[in-house]
Amino acid sequence: MAAASKNNLADLINIALEKLVEANLEIPRFSTLDAMTSTARGQVNEEILAGIRDRMTEEERRRVLGLPDVIELDRKTLFNALKQNPGRATWSHFKRLKGHLEWVDGLGDTGKWLEQVASTKVVDFADEAEAQDAATLKEYTDDKRMALTACLAAKARMRARDDLATMLCKRMAAKAKKAREELAEIHRQQQKIVEALIGNYRTLLQQVDKEGPAQSARARAVALTKEALDALEGLGEELSAAEVTGRLDGRVSPAFLLLAEGLMVQSNGLDSLLSAVDKLGGFEAQYAQIEKVSTHHGDNWEVLLPSVP
Structure with a gap:
């Protein structure tokens, strides 16, 4: 039946007229339709x-029926509080909104009360109640x-929940924006740290590149090492200091052998570094990657502008 979902009398009369026309029945006078639909x-x-x-x-009936009774010195009733919006959905009104929702929930389970009632x-009914004051109710x-x-x-419960949800969404949005x-x-x-590290890496590559000071030092170390090893040819660790001194006519200390070996280790260490750079694509490839990253150093966006002919 249409009256189970509609409350406006004009809507019910229109539905009744449609049904009469569909059934090819005689349409009664308006007063008759009005009385029938009203009944x-x-x-x-x-x-x-x-x-x-x-x-x-x-207990719920007693509580609901008592809402229109005056309970405050300002002559305000709880029914009036039920009609009013407790405030804007802002964080400063959180406690007020929360308290209002708890109070409305405390009236009873409205979901259970309104089971099987069309929305x-x-x-x-809610609009009709909202249009009344305590006296007329x-x-x-x-x-x-x-x-x-x-x-x-x-x-009121739905409105309070919507307001709380809106407030929480705004709060979370503000927190997310700050995060x-x-x-x-x-x-x-x-980015600053990365740019500094890239600059450091560029400096390191320049030091060990073929024209860098490390390569010159390496070449010098190789030459000195060869000269030292040539001079020490035939000597070994098992020889005593006196024998080494005798073989070299007192020109060097036995520690010279260790120094020569150290130079060789140093040279080999530089070779391992150069080998690592080669495995990464070589010096030219590394410089190209550094240049690509450094192009936008400091959020440099001007380089992205199209050139003016």
Whole structure:
């Protein structure tokens, strides 16, 4: 039946007219249609009101019926508090919103009360209740007062939950924005470190490149090492210091052998470094990669601008 989901009398009359036309029946006078739809709506609403009442406990009925009673010195009622919005959905109103929702929840389980009641009916009943004040609401029957107040409580609960959800979403969005800004700052700091490391790596490559000072030192070390080894040819660690001195006519210390070996180790160490660079693509490839990264050093975006002909 349409009256179970619609409460506006004009809507019900229009539906009745459509049904009469579809069935090829004679359309009665408007006053007759008005009376019929009004009676049907009243019967359906009475069933809805009774169902809401029966799904309430005795304590819940007492609590709901007592909302229009004056309890404050300023002559305000809890029914008035139920109609009012506790405040904007801002963090400063969090406690007020939370307290309001807890109070509305404390009235009872509106979801249970309004089981099997069409959402359109709930909206219409809530709007009717919201249009009343405490005095006019008391003129209704107890069943209607309870039903209208139950629908208004459901609306107030939904509004409070929506406001809290909106507030929390805004709060989380602000936190997320701050976190992104902090992460961006970390990236900027890390970029500075990366750029410094790249600069250091460039300097290191320049030191060990074929024209760098390390290569010159290496060549000199190789020559000196060869000269030392030639001079020490035939000598070994098993010889005593006296024998070494005798073989070299007292020109060098026995420690010279260790020095020569150290120079050879140093030369071999540089060779291993050069080998590592070669495995990475060689000096030219490394310089090309460094240049590619360094192009945008310090967030340099000007190089991305198209050239003007």
